[in-house]
Amino acid sequence: MNSPITIRVQKVKKNRIRERLFIFLILVVILLLVSFFADKIVPYAPYAQNLSLSRQPPSAAHWMGTDQYGRDVFSRVIVGAQASVFSTLILVGVISVFGTAAGTLCGYFGGRTDSVVMRVSDVCLAFPGLVFALAIAALLGGGISNAVIALAVISWPKYARVARGQTLALKNSDFIAAARLAGDTSAQMILRHILPNILGPILVTAMLDIGTMMMELAGLSFLGLGAQPPMAEWGNMMSGGRSMLQTYPWLVLSPGVAIFLTVVTFNLLGDTVRDYLDPKNAGSQ
Amino acid sequence: MEPVLKVTDLSKSFSRAGKNEFFAVDHVSFAVMPGEILGIVGESGSGKSTIAKLITRQIDATAGKIEIDGQDITWLNGRQMIPVYAKIQMVFQSPKGSFDPRRTLGDGICESLRNQGVPKAEREAMARSLLEQCGLPGDFLERYPHQVSGGQCQRAAIARALMCDPKILIFDEATSALDVTVQKQIMELLQMLQQKNHLSYLFICHNLALVQQFCDNVIVLYDGKIVEQGRPDEVILHPKSEYAKRLVEAVF
Numbered sequence: 039m040n041s042p043i044t045i046r047v048q049k050v051k052k053n054r055i056r057e058r059l060f061i062f063l064i065l066v067v068i069l070l071l072v073s074f075f076a077d078k079i080v081p082y083a084p085y086a087q088n089l090s091l092s093r094q095p096p097s098a099a100h101w102m103g104t105d106q107y108g109r110d111v112f113s114r115v116i117v118g119a120q121a122s123v124f125s126t127l128i129l130v131g132v133i134s135v136f137g138t139a140a141g142t143l144c145g146y147f148g149g150r151t152d153s154v155v156m157r158v159s160d161v162c163l164a165f166p167g168l169v170f171a172l173a174i175a176a177l178l179g180g181g182i183s184n185a186v187i188a189l190a191v192i193s194w195p196k197y198a199r200v201a202r203g204q205t206l207a208l209k210n211s212d213f214i215a216a217a218r219l220a221g222d223t224s225a226q227m228i229l230r231h232i233l234p235n236i237l238g239p240i241l242v243t244a245m246l247d248i249g250t251m252m253m254e255l256a257g258l259s260f261l262g263l264g265a266q267p268p269m270a271e272w273g274n275m276m277s278g279g280r281s282m283l284q285t286y287p288w289l290v291l292s293p294g295v296a297i298f299l300t301v302v303t304f305n306l307l308g309d310t311v312r313d314y315l316d317p318k319n320a321g322s323q
Numbered sequence: 324m325e326p327v328l329k330v331t332d333l334s335k336s337f338s339r340a341g342k343n344e345f346f347a348v349d350h351v352s353f354a355v356m357p358g359e360i361l362g363i364v365g366e367s368g369s370g371k372s373t374i375a376k377l378i379t380r381q382i383d384a385t386a387g388k389i390e391i392d393g394q395d396i397t398w399l400n401g402r403q404m405i406p407v408y409a410k411i412q413m414v415f416q417s418p419k420g421s422f423d424p425r426r427t428l429g430d431g432i433c434e435s436l437r438n439q440g441v442p443k444a445e446r447e448a449m450a451r452s453l454l455e456q457c458g459l460p461g462d463f464l465e466r467y468p469h470q471v472s473g474g475q476c477q478r479a480a481i482a483r484a485l486m487c488d489p490k491i492l493i494f495d496e497a498t499s500a501l502d503v504t505v506q507k508q509i510m511e512l513l514q515m516l517q518q519k520n521h522l523s524y525l526f527i528c529h530n531l532a533l534v535q536q537f538c539d540n541v542i543v544l545y546d547g548k549i550v551e552q553g554r555p556d557e558v559i560l561h562p563k564s565e566y567a568k569r570l571v572e573a574v575f
Contacts, residue, residue: 220435
């Protein structure tokens with residue numbers, strides 16, 4: 039079917055994607071390890087104040103300087119990774135599982151429940167996400183867990199949409215009919231045949247969503263609706279240093295660069311996973 | 324003798340906004356006896372595949388009655404249909420589309436027995452022997468659909484349909500996606516299996532020559548209605564209805 043040259047090109051392409059995937063996975067694993075062991079690897083206690091050392095510029099002792107209370111910014115950025123990365127992962131995990139479940143059930147069974155759930159998701163999608171999350175977060179009060187809840191409430195419809203569309207496309211295929219003739223119950227059908235076949239697009243959506251969600255969580259914290267001071271969290275730290283941007287720029291730049299690098303890493307990983315799962319790049323397996 | 328499959332006044336209509344109801348299947352009645360091969364021919368859109376879907380309850384009938392082995396299944400729900408599917412099986416038109424791309428052929432073939440609670444070793448042994456009967460080596464059980472050819476996949480689909488020892492098999496254009504030589508091999512296989520297991524076939528097809536060779540009786544469908552039925556030689560060589568005449572002329 040394919041000429042040897044096409045197959046060769048596909049193989050090279052696939053190998054390149056695999057290399058990229060490997061590199062970004064390593065970066066993400068490093069990031070996760072850093073956030074997991076943040077407490078153990080920080081050079082200074084992130085919450086210890088030392089007013090005699092306040093607002094020190096970056097130096098060999100304090101790589102990212104110190105803030106107005108003399109806390110080491112580098113230590114706070116590392117500890118902040120914990121809050122940002124883990125709450126984002128929890129958030130994306132929850133919404134992807136819940137959204138996929140809702141979308142798959144709606145697509146599979148259809149009917150009135152489907153219409154109701156999909157109209158609710160339309161409503162959620164019609165609002166500008168962060169504004170709606172702001173309203174919910176303001177209702178619930180500050181705190182990082184409330185920010186996660188607020189973002190979860192508005193972000194699940196994306197997954198429900200993807201899962202529903204994929205389920206509908208699959209539902210009329212012959213192999214589903216064949217499975218029904220084999221005596222599958224609905225639960226067996228969804229677990230054995232539908233979910234495994236729609237997992238790829240869901241995974242890609244989730245990977246690409248990690249960056250967005252991290253930004254939005256940091257955004258809520260920056261606005262004072264997520265993590266509360268003195269907690270070390272990137273958005274929160276940027277907010278704290280905002281008034282000193284011109285005089286002590288490292289207070290804003292350090293957590294800002296941390297957010298930037300983390301989001302870029304996760305986005306690149308998401309892109310690579312998408313390329314990896316793309317059947318057009320599958321080559322001859 | 325009781326018919327294995329009996330369809331009485333079966334209709335399926337689709338309502339269209341602002342227009343009259345459209346009958347895809349219009350008061351169709353026929354019966355299939357044990358060991359009989361009944362062919363259904365007709366052009367695209369004449370309702371052949373809709374009949375197959377109605378009988379296997381993938382879609383609900385508008386009116387009429389479907390009996391399998393004397394049991395009325397027209398309005399059974401999903402759970403009640405599960406035991407019925409042990410008696411009636413279907414082979415689909417697209418060989419590859421009828422197997423889950425993420426599962427092996429063996430998984431697909433064994434699924435019906437797995438759902439019936441047959442132990443793994445037993446059902447795999449059975450699948451192996453059925454695959455061999457269908458002319459495929461037993462280790463095809465571990466292959467994925469994209470690793471085999473269309474003809475091989477269709478053989479596996481036939482093995483899958485035979486796993487739960489059904490009484491009647493429906494072939495919905497099961498050979499039209501295959502090239503002529505493979506088609507011939509599959510037809511020979513079907514003939515052999517039919518004689519060996521005393522199966523009944525409902526053979527939906529638009530290839531008149533195939534029907535003439537293979538079927539005991541034939542129904543000509545046009546616009547959802549039966550326009551002619553009888554022995555294939557009579558229907559094809561001496562068609563009475565206007566449409567059957569045109570259909571035969573178009574082919575020969």
